Amino acid sequence: MTIGIRQARDTALESHDKMKQGASSSQAMQRVRVGMVGLAAVILLIGLVSALFSAANRQQPVTAATSAAEVANMTSANTASPADADNEPLAQLGVAPSTAEASPAPENAPK
Secondary structure (H helix, E strand, O other), X not given: OHHHXXXXXXXXXXXXXXXXXHHHHHHHHHHHHHHHHHHHHHHHHHHHHHHHHHHHHHOOOOOOOOOHHHHHHHHHOOXXXXXOOOXXXXXXXXXXXXXXXXXXXXXXXXX
């Protein structure tokens, strides 16, 4: 009786090993395909980023102001006069109060 059980067990293990080998080769091929697709995606991404950076490097660099006159002209534009009535677009639209107008004093101030 034990010989029949051992033989049946051995036969089942052999068939399981054969199925496992067939499945492992198809799984291996699937893993290779997935790896190749991933590798191709990474190479494509690197190529795209490289093209973007090379296009950015081909543009002309921004030049800095080199003379003192250019720097003086830049700072003189920042010294504008206080807010004029014509220079307040929000006040003209009625969105914000004008800074040129003085706020009226309350008439009935508590004493």
